[in-house]
Amino acid sequence: MPSHLSARLSLLNALGTELTEARIRLLEAIERDGSISQAAKAVPLSYKAAWDAVDQINNLSERPLVARATGGAGGGGTRLTPYGKQVVALYRALEADYQSTVARITAALDQGEASDIEGFRRLVQRLQWRSSARNQFHGRIERIAGDGVESEVQVRLDDATVLAAVITGESVENLELAEGVEVLALIKASSVMIAREDGLRISARNQLWGEVSRVHEGPVNDEITVALPSGRSIAAVITRASSEALELSPGVRACAFFKASSVLLARPS
Incomplete structure (x- = not known):
């Protein structure tokens, strides 16, 4: 496991371009203040840039890192999900002393939660991809149907959401698409x-x-x-x-x- 995580750590410099220190501080400020506007000021980022960053991270993650609360006694707000807290903790741990700390975290994880580290690695990898498309979603191909010229590819994002994409049969071959393959779906x-x-x-x-x-x-x-x-x-x-x-x-x-x-x-x- 440590050697496998070391490969991820080779992304540390590149990680700074997307899952930046500023974005981690933004997540920490959201957890502390319970407000995206207050968190944006603390980083500092513009309000829109803060929400854009949160949206991108949530869309590319297998589980949301930030949740919006509406109504209630506190009047709503914004908070980190348990998974979001874990991602921040992992980032800080890797930043401080990646090899020994990851070994301790791995040993401490309850059985069945070790996949969270793998999910963190995949999130970091996805954040390296750059595109002008405002909407970026991670999912797995559920079905491919077509006549060889054009194909409809169904991409499952979660239990309730499936996106349909129509691409050429040549693109299906070039991308080596098949059921179960992980892809990014991009929509302007x-x-x-x-x-x-x-x-x-x-x-x-x-x-x-x-x-x-x-x-x-x-x-x-x-x-x-x-x-x-x-x-x-x-x-x-x-x-x-x-x-x-x-x-x-x-x-x-x-x-x-x-x-x-x-x-x-x-x-x-």
Whole structure:
């Protein structure tokens, strides 16, 4: 196990480009303050940059690291999940004295929790991939169907969510895609549309229902973030006029939908 983890530690310098010290401090501040705005100031980061960082980490992780709490006696807020606390602890442990500390953590883990270290390694690896696509989701291929020219690839993100991507048969071969293979699904925010009506008939293959968590207003377009029940989130860029017409605001139930042809798939080389 230590030698296997040493290979991950070769990513330490590269890790600084994505799972940075600033992002770890952001997670620690979220746990301390229970507020994303207060945590962003402590790092410091802009409010939007802080949420973008949290969204990316949550979307690429097998389990959310940060959870949004709504209502209740405390009036809601933001907190780290138990897995989020473990990721921060592992990062700090590896940073301080990776070899001996990881050995102690591994020995202390209860049986059945050792996979959490492997999950941490995979999260670090995924965070090294760079793309201009605002939405990035990790999943496993569940099914591939097609006629050789085009194929529909179904990617399972979690128990409740499956994305459909339509790509060429040549791409399936080049990427060596098969059932069970891990991939990243990439979707540009400009390809995501928003609806609010239940039962709306639309041709888009992918329809993800959730709750609007943020509206970032711009002079022409708004960026709408929809929090999904799984703890992931998806962003859409729509016109300001459309945002106003739909009366989008935090807490509103909404559907983020997009074509299967708008989903790109990637694998590490």
